[in-house]
Amino acid sequence: MKFKDVFEETYLALAVNKARSGLTVLGIVIGIASVIAMISVGAGAQGSIEASIQSIGSNLLLVYPSFARGVGEQVRGGFGSATTLTVDDANAIASQVQNIAAVAPQVTTNAQVIYQGQNTNAQVIGTTPNYTQVRNVQIAEGNFVSDTDVQSYNMVAVLGPTVVSNIFATGTDPLGATIRIKNYNFRVIGVAASQGGTGFGSADNAIYIPLSVAQHFFTGNSSVSTVNVEVASAQDMTQAQSDITNLLLQRHNIADPTHADFQVLNQASIIQTASAVTGTFTTLLGSIAGISLLVGGIGIMNMMLTTVTERTREIGLRKAIGAKRKDISTQFLMEAVMLTGIGGILGVALGYLISLLITSLSGTATAVSFESVVLAFGVSAVIGIVFGYYPSRRAAGLNPIEALRYE
Amino acid sequence: MIECRNIKKTYGEGGDASTQALKGVTFSVKDGEFVAIMGPSGSGKSTLMHIIGALDTPTSGEYLIDGKNIASFTDDELADIRREKIGFVFQAFNLLPRATVLRNVMLPLLYDGVPEEERKSRAKKALKAAGLDEEHFGHLSNQLSGGQMQRVAIARALVNNPAIILADEPTGNLDTVTGEIVLDTFQRLNEEQGRTIVLITHEPDIAEHAERIIHVKDGLIVKDGKEHVRRRVHHK
Ligand SMILES: Nc1ncnc2c1ncn2[C@@H]1O[C@H](COP(=O)(O)OP(=O)(O)OP(=O)(O)O)[C@@H](O)[C@H]1O
Ligand SMILES: [Mg+2]
Numbered sequence: 217m218k219f220k221d222v223f224e225e226t227y228l229a230l231a232v233n234k235a236r237s238g239l240t241v242l243g244i245v246i247g248i249a250s251v252i253a254m255i256s257v258g259a260g261a262q263g264s265i266e267a268s269i270q271s272i273g274s275n276l277l278l279v280y281p282s283f284a285r286g287v288g289e290q291v292r293g294g295f296g297s298a299t300t301l302t303v304d305d306a307n308a309i310a311s312q313v314q315n316i317a318a319v320a321p322q323v324t325t326n327a328q329v330i331y332q333g334q335n336t337n338a339q340v341i342g343t344t345p346n347y348t349q350v351r352n353v354q355i356a357e358g359n360f361v362s363d364t365d366v367q368s369y370n371m372v373a374v375l376g377p378t379v380v381s382n383i384f385a386t387g388t389d390p391l392g393a394t395i396r397i398k399n400y401n402f403r404v405i406g407v408a409a410s411q412g413g414t415g416f417g418s419a420d421n422a423i424y425i426p427l428s429v430a431q432h433f434f435t436g437n438s439s440v441s442t443v444n445v446e447v448a449s450a451q452d453m454t455q456a457q458s459d460i461t462n463l464l465l466q467r468h469n470i471a472d473p474t475h476a477d478f479q480v481l482n483q484a485s486i487i488q489t490a491s492a493v494t495g496t497f498t499t500l501l502g503s504i505a506g507i508s509l510l511v512g513g514i515g516i517m518n519m520m521l522t523t524v525t526e527r528t529r530e531i532g533l534r535k536a537i538g539a540k541r542k543d544i545s546t547q548f549l550m551e552a553v554m555l556t557g558i559g560g561i562l563g564v565a566l567g568y569l570i571s572l573l574i575t576s577l578s579g580t581a582t583a584v585s586f587e588s589v590v591l592a593f594g595v596s597a598v599i600g601i602v603f604g605y606y607p608s609r610r611a612a613g614l615n616p617i618e619a620l621r622y623e
Numbered sequence: 624m625i626e627c628r629n630i631k632k633t634y635g636e637g638g639d640a641s642t643q644a645l646k647g648v649t650f651s652v653k654d655g656e657f658v659a660i661m662g663p664s665g666s667g668k669s670t671l672m673h674i675i676g677a678l679d680t681p682t683s684g685e686y687l688i689d690g691k692n693i694a695s696f697t698d699d700e701l702a703d704i705r706r707e708k709i710g711f712v713f714q715a716f717n718l719l720p721r722a723t724v725l726r727n728v729m730l731p732l733l734y735d736g737v738p739e740e741e742r743k744s745r746a747k748k749a750l751k752a753a754g755l756d757e758e759h760f761g762h763l764s765n766q767l768s769g770g771q772m773q774r775v776a777i778a779r780a781l782v783n784n785p786a787i788i789l790a791d792e793p794t795g796n797l798d799t800v801t802g803e804i805v806l807d808t809f810q811r812l813n814e815e816q817g818r819t820i821v822l823i824t825h826e827p828d829i830a831e832h833a834e835r836i837i838h839v840k841d842g843l844i845v846k847d848g849k850e851h852v853r854r855r856v857h858h859k
Contacts (some may be wrong), residue, residue, distance in 0.1 A: 221733055232721050533717045536678055537731040537779070538706025540699045616678050620717060 217543050226550040229523075240519045241559045244599070247509030248563025248592045249570060254505040255588040256571035258498025260581035265490050269483065271411050272419065273352040275317070275450055276483040277457055279309070279443040279464070282476070300477040303427070305464060306443045313459045315452040320346040321440040323430040329383060329423060330396040336382035339422045340397060342430020350446040353419070358391050358406030366426040373397065374406040374424040382421075397423065400433055450484075457482055506595075512559065513599035520552050520607035531611050532619025545612035552604020553597065560596035564589050625675060625787065625819075626651040630684035632670050632842075644670040646842035647684070654786065657813045657820045659830035662839035668823045669714075669791055671839065675821060676711055676789045677704040706734055710780030712790035716772045718764040724750070724775050725760045731783045745782055753778035754808055770801035777808060787819045788812065794829055806832045 230237045281301040306321035323342040328335055347353060348360050358374070365372050375390060384390050390404045402425065411419040431438055447456045457480050464478050465471075524531070531544060571582040632645040644667045652658050662668050673679040674686055677693055680701070685692050693704060705711075710731075718727050728746035737745070750760060753774040759767065764775060773793060780788050790809065794802035810832055812818050822833060830836050838846035 217734055218736060221739070225733070228722070228726075529717065530719055533719070534730070534734075535702065536676075536705065536711055536713075536717075538702050538734045538783070540702045540734070542699075543734055617673055620713070620715075 217546070222546055222550050225547055226554050229547070229551055230554065233523075236519060237555060240515050240555055241562070243512035243515035244509070244556050244559025244596055245512075245563040245566060247505070247512035248560055248596055249566035250505035250508050251502060251592050251595070252564055252567025252584060252588055253570040253574065253582075254501035255498060255591075256567070256582040256584045257574060257580060258494065258501045259583040259585055259588070260571075260575075262491060262494035262498060263583055264581045265494055266487055269487050269490060271352060273350055273444070273446060273483070275447040275453060276350065277445040277447060277453070277460065278481045278483070279305075279445065279460060280479045280481065281439070281441070282479050300468065301440050301443060302438055303440060305467060306440065308463060308467060309443065309445060309460055312463055313456060315448040315456055317446040317448045318346045318349050319446075320344050320350045320444045321427060322347065322442045322444060323427060323435055323439075324441045325430065325434045327398045327423075327434070329379060331383040331393060334383040336379060338376070338379045338382075340430065340434065341422050341424050342427045342434070343424060344427050347424065347444065350444040351419075353411070353424075354409035356407045356409040358404070360406055360408075361424055361426050366428050369428050369432060370426060371400060371402045371429060372405045372426065373402040374408055375404055376408050376420045376422040376424075377410045378421040379423055380407055397425070398434065453482055453484060509592075509595060509599065513556075513603045516552050516555055516600065517603035517607060519555075520548060520604055521610070523551070524548065524607045524611045527611075528614065528619045528622040531614050532616045532622065535614070535616040536620060541612040544614075545608040548608035548611045549601065549604045552608070553600035556596040556600030560593045563596065564592060567592070624651065624654055624687075624689055626685075626687040627671075627675070628685040628687075630671075630674060630681040630686060632667070632674065632679075633682045636682065644842055645674075645681070648839075648842070648844055650837060650844060650847060652819060652821060654819055655813070655817045656835060657810070657833045658822070659833035659836045660821065660823045660839060661825055661827070661830050661836055663825065666839045667842040668839055672789050672791050672821070672823055675787075676709050677701045678711075702734075706731065706783065708786050710783065710785035710788045712773075712776050712780045712788065712793050714792040714795055716776045718772060718775055718779075720765040721763060723761055724755070724764055724767070727764050727775055728778045728782050731779060735783065746778070749778040749782040750775070752781055752808075752812075754804065769796050770798075770805070773797060773801075773805055774808075777805070781812070785818070787821065789821050789823075791823045792825075793822065794824070794826075802829070 279301065301321075303321050306319050310316060310319040320343055325340050326337060327340045329338050341347075343361065344366055345360060345362055348355065353360070355374070356377070360374055361372065364370070373395065380390050383395065384393070390407060393404045394401050395404060396402070408420075408422075408424070427440075445456070445460065447453050460480050461473070461476070465473060465476060468477055470476055534544060568584050571584050574580055575582045627648050627650055630645055630648045631643065633641055633643045635641040648667075648671060660668050660671065670679075674681050677688070677696075678701070680686075680694055680696070684694070686694055688704060688708060693701065696704070719730070725743065725746055728749055729742040732742040732745060747757075747760065751757075755771060755774040755778065759771060764772065767775065773796070777790075777793070780790075788809070793809075794805055797805060806829060809820050809822065813820050820833075822829070824830055835847070835849045837844055
């Protein structure tokens with residue numbers, strides 16, 4: 217039997233019962249479309265999380281203070297709330313560790329910001345000029361905090377774009393304006409460019425002021441909340457991480473590394489962790505959608521079994537006039553594969569539309585990857601073969617005489 | 624040439640409800656013969672036809688088509704024999720209901736790998752030989768009358784040029800006139816094209832068209848003859 221003939225027989229057989237074929241295809245369409253759409257949501261989330269972690273700088277190591285934890289001791293205080301890290305530590309890292317491009321210590325607080333009766337809450341970051349390089353901050357207007365500002369305790373501030381839009385009327389130039397942060401007056405000397413990201417804790421909702429000012433007026437001590445370290449190249453990350461750890465252990469007189477009063481985080485490992493989390497999330501979404509694909513596949517099998525039973529006499533006749541087992545099984549398998557094939561094409565198209573719709577309605581990033589399309593298509597073809605196999609075998613194995621006698 | 628040697632067929636063997644449909648049948652049919660098989664209901668005629676037509680294998684005994692014993696053939700080998708040598712006309716027509724007349728007749732050639740154009744032309748030729756008007760070729764087979772369906776079934780049996788045509792009660796559903804026309808068709812196929820025809824019936828009038836009548840009763844041949852038949856019919 218020629219392929220073209222098999223194809224034509226299949227088409228004619230499916231066309232006889234359009235409603236049933238259509239509903240069966242619908243099951244596959246829904247399954248494939250939900251797999252594509254769900255994976256696109258997961259992949260989109262993964263992409264945007266990775267991008268936002270990348271945007272905070274490259275080859276970045278973050279040093280946080282943490283309470284020492286002795287054997288059998290409880291953890292006291294929260295992450296980063298200890299006061300063990302100092303500007304001197306930051307300077308020591310800059311001068312004594314190899315392959316360091318730049319170091320920027322920072323003090324972070326949250327404060328209310330007021331300008332002409334408009335107020336907002338923002339993250340106030342006291343830091344040094346290196347911060348722009350280490351954390352990838354671009355200046356849109358004016359200047360960033362300078363060394364002189366830090367040394368002279370100048371009351372100057374650089375605003376993130378969200379802060380600007382929250383307290384300044386549109387069209388007003390913030391440069392030179394005097395704003396109040398926690399009842400202290402600051403002169404605006406610059407505006408940072410947007411780094412993307414939304415919501416609380418976004419880099420766009422930050423105000424940068426000199427480190428010395430933040431320590432003197434806001435925290436009242438000489439500790440820092442983070443030391444940002446940019447390593448010269450990606451290959452040096454691991455070495456720099458352990459060098460910093462050793463240096464600080466030595467400076468803090470700690471013999472046992474498990475009792476360290478600080479933590480050195482590697483940006484690459486943060487990305488890895490985030491990817492792993494979003495990867496799990498994608499897999500979960502995909503598997504839930506996969507269940508509906510499975511249900512669609514069972515629908516195919518159900519229809520094929522019904523068809524084989526209904527067409528018992530036809531099968532008997534075909535065998536009586538000379539069809540071999542393979543001719544019969546090929547025909548029924550082809551019917552199942554064609555149903556899933558049509559379902560696959562429509563499902564990919566629908567899934568793509570749904571992911572576009574999700575992006576345009578909710579703003580969530582989605583990414584339909586070539587792999588997910590291939591995967592969905594492959595899966596639907598496999599479903600057609602797997603769920604069509606048993607019914608087609610059953611059809612092929614029918615005894616022609618008994619099939620012809622079937623009522 | 625087909626040859627049955629002491630063929631037995633038992634249904635549901637070993638079980639409580641086993642039926643011995645054939646109890647040792649021996650006969651042969653030469654190429655070009657027109658044979659009628661007669662007998663009362665349940666005597667084993669259809670069972671015999673299934674074995675002759677390679678649709679089924681005997682429980683014991685030998686069945687030879689052109690010298691080959693097919694008793695031990697596999698499903699697919701039997702399918703080859705049916706496709707190449709045999710044309711069936713079933714008592715219940717067994718046409719595909721939602722397919723056109725032409726597609727029904729083309730069907731056996733599909734499994735022979737004949738190209739579509741040739742399938743069409745051969746199907747049309749067979750339909751004309753079976754005496755169906757061309758206007759019906761495009762009709763769905765369930766829109767036809769009983770007589771027309773019977774012709775389509777005959778055309779389908781002819782389309783692969785089988786050496787042997789087997790017909791199980793081909794006139795059972797037809798009125799006398801239509802039945803006569805169908806039988807005429809068989810007679811022409813036999814006389815003009817030299818095909819072997821085995822026709823099952825329980826009507827003596829129908830059997831009269833054959834040159835030889837085999838009488839079956841309770842799974843055994845009770846009478847097999849030529850002269851005898853004609854005389855018996857003439858006396859009636
Ligand atoms: N598939 C089967 N399974 C079990 N028993 C069967 C089967 N086919 C036929 N038989 C039995 O075999 C015997 C012969 O049946 P068969 O169909 O050959 O009779 P027949 O001569 O064709 O009768 P009729 O003229 O009524 O068609 C009957 O007793 C029948 O019940
Ligand atoms: Mg019968």
